[in-house]
Every structure is written in structure tokens, then in C-alpha cells.
Amino acid sequence: MDSTKSQANPEGLSTIMLNSATAEPRRWVRHKAEARPDRQPILVGLLCMGLIMLGGSGCAFTRGDLGGGAAFTQSDISAIQRGKTTEAQVVALLGAPNSIQSINHQEVFHYYRYALKHSTVLVFSRVNIASDDLYVFFDDDGVVSQVLFGNRTKQLKFQFWPFGG
Amino acid sequence: MLSGWPVSLILALGLGLTGCGPIAWTRVTINRPIKPRDVAFIVPGRTKWDEVMQNLGAPNELVKAPDDGVVAHYYYWDSKRFGFDLGWPLGFFLPPGASEAPHEMDFGNSGIGMDTFEVAFDGSGIVQYDGFSHANAAARFKGLPFESYKP
Numbered sequence: 001m002d003s004t005k006s007q008a009n010p011e012g013l014s015t016i017m018l019n020s021a022t023a024e025p026r027r028w029v030r031h032k033a034e035a036r037p038d039r040q041p042i043l044v045g046l047l048c049m050g051l052i053m054l055g056g057s058g059c060a061f062t063r064g065d066l067g068g069g070a071a072f073t074q075s076d077i078s079a080i081q082r083g084k085t086t087e088a089q090v091v092a093l094l095g096a097p098n099s100i101q102s103i104n105h106q107e108v109f110h111y112y113r114y115a116l117k118h119s120t121v122l123v124f125s126r127v128n129i130a131s132d133d134l135y136v137f138f139d140d141d142g143v144v145s146q147v148l149f150g151n152r153t154k155q156l157k158f159q160f161w162p163f164g165g
Numbered sequence: 166m167l168s169g170w171p172v173s174l175i176l177a178l179g180l181g182l183t184g185c186g187p188i189a190w191t192r193v194t195i196n197r198p199i200k201p202r203d204v205a206f207i208v209p210g211r212t213k214w215d216e217v218m219q220n221l222g223a224p225n226e227l228v229k230a231p232d233d234g235v236v237a238h239y240y241y242w243d244s245k246r247f248g249f250d251l252g253w254p255l256g257f258f259l260p261p262g263a264s265e266a267p268h269e270m271d272f273g274n275s276g277i278g279m280d281t282f283e284v285a286f287d288g289s290g291i292v293q294y295d296g297f298s299h300a301n302a303a304a305r306f307k308g309l310p311f312e313s314y315k316p
Contacts, residue, residue, distance in 0.1 A: 103227055103235045104288060110227070127193040133223040150223030152196055162192035162245065162306075 059121050061158055066114035072132055077149050080136060085144045090136055109136040115153040119160040130156045187253035190306060195242035199282045207295050214290035233288035241280045247306045248273030274307035
């Protein structure tokens with residue numbers, strides 16, 4: 001610091017006057033500082049508190065899976081063939097279904113998995129959850145007649161911004 | 166498919182366990198919303214099961230209808246919470262020891278909404294009707310817990 005700044009510094013306000021060569025702004029700052037001598041520590045304290053509040057919230061990224069077994073793989077899905085694969089083969093491949101339904105005189109195995117991605121940045125948090133649903137329809141002979149697969153977890157993203165869509 | 170109370174519990178836990186700072190905006194969603202333009206191709210009485218499944222993918226739930234038909238449900242859950250702890254700054258001013266004592270004063274307000282898109286098919290796989298539940302309005306960021314929900 002040069003001498004000009006150190007003269008202007010008894011109140012700890014030198015940053016405002018760093019490159020000011022004229023006396024006018026210095027007087028203005030002194031005047032303000034003298035008028036409210038106790039304001040600055042409070043402001044600094046509030047500023048620090050705000051920074052700690054923001055920084056203390058920290059960041060976190062978490063991933064989780066919900067549901068039975070591992071995620072469906074493309075080879076699992078393509079191994080189930082219409083008119084060929086039987087109920088027993090589907091169970092051997094994917095395990096017991098999460099639910100069994102009877103729809104339109106057809107037996108339907110329903111498998112589902114959930115995936116979760118959570119992000120926290122400062123004071124904003126967002127948890128995105130998506131499901132993969134696999135339906136396997138069987139005819140009267142217990143052979144696969146239709147396979148329906150909805151893969152939503154591949155579009156799952158880490159997001160921290162909770163506003164908007 | 167998880168539905169009803171289990172999903173509500175997951176959402177509530179998600180809202181409660183995240184964003185534990187002195188002030189927090191938290192949002193938990195399950196699946197992505199289906200928009201009206203995504204389902205504009207569906208014409209009741211004409212559109213077939215295969216077309217719907219091809220465009221929207223497998224539904225979250227299939228429910229048997231009484232007339233040999235089936236109803237497909239696509240779920241979107243959205244929950245939002247805003248909360249702040251008025252007692253948190255006291256930790257900076259309380260004397261050592263006293264600052265370890267509980268001094269939280271939490272205020273929060275959360276809402277959970279569920280929007281369902283529903284398509285009903287008859288026994289031959291033709292769409293009978295389709296529609297949104299429009300029940301997602303409860304999910305919004307609100308200020309104080311004393312404010313009640315007004316749709």
C-alpha cells in the first residue's frame with residue numbers, strides 16, 4: 001500500500017479509495033465512516049455469514065437404484081422372442097416378475113426398476129427418479145406373444161436447479 | 166409399479182433428506198412429464214395399441230378394464246419444498262457450549278403433485294379415450310408453512 005492509502009486507512013476502508021488520487025472521494029468515505037462507525041463489522045459479519053451459509057451447504061451427487069435385481073440389458077430384452085420364448089425361460093432370464101396380471105385373457109409379467117440421481121449445489125437440490133418397465137405378454141400356451149419395454153432411466157440426468165421443467 | 170403411499174413416502178423422504186442447509190429449495194420428480202403435443206396423434210376410435218406403445222413406450226401401469234379392455238397409465242410425480250431455518254444464525258452468536266444446544270427454528274412448505282396420462286383400449290386394442298389428470302398443481306414452491314394450498 002502507498003502512503004496515500006495508509007493515511008486513509010484508519011477506519012479500514014482503503015479498498016474503496018485504492019486508486020483515488022483526488023481528495024474529494026476520500027472525504028466522502030471518511031464522512032460516511034464517521035457517521036456510522038459500527039456499521040462495517042456488522043456488514044462484514046453478515047457477508048461472512050452469507051458466504052458460510054452458501055458454502056456450508058456444499059455439493060453432493062448421489063446415485064441409487066430401487067427395485068429387484070440389476071438393470072435390464074439390451075441382451076436380456078432381445079433374448080425374449082415372440083412366438084418362441086416360454087414363461088419358464090423368461091423367469092430363468094429375468095427372475096420372478098414384480099407382478100403378474102391377467103389382461104385381455106393373456107398373462108402378463110411386469111418387471112420394473114427405478115434409478116435415482118440426486119444433486120445438491122449450495123441451497124438447491126433436485127432428485128430425479130425414473131423407471132424402466134418391461135411387460136411380457138404370454139398366449140394360452142405360455143409362449144411370449146408381445147414384449148413392451150420402456151427405458152426411461154437412460155434419459156435420467158443429474159440436475160441441481162429445482163425450477164422450471 | 167410402485168404407486169400411492171410408497172411413492173408418496175419416497176417423495177417425502179427425498180424432500181426431507183436433501184437440502185438440509187439453513188435455506189433450501191428442493192425438488193423430487195419421478196419420470197418425465199408427457200405433454201399434450203406428445204399425445205396429439207391419439208384419436209379415440211382409430212388409434213391402435215401398437216401406435217401408442219411405439220410413441221410413448223411401455224406404461225408405468227396396466228390395469229384390466231371390465232370389458233376385456235385395458236387402461237395404460239403413464240405417471241409423472243413432482244414435489245417441491247422450500248424451507249429455511251431462522252435459528253441457524255444464532256450459532257454464530259451463542260457462547261461456546263450453548264451453541265451446541267438445539268436452536269433450530271425450521272419453516273418449510275412442500276407440495277406433492279401427480280399428473281397421470283391415461284389411455285383406455287377396448288378388447289381389440291383400439292383407443293377408447295385418453296386424458297390427463299391435471300393433478301400436478303399442488304407441487305409448487307411456497308414460502309411460509311402457514312399458507313394453505315389454494316388450487
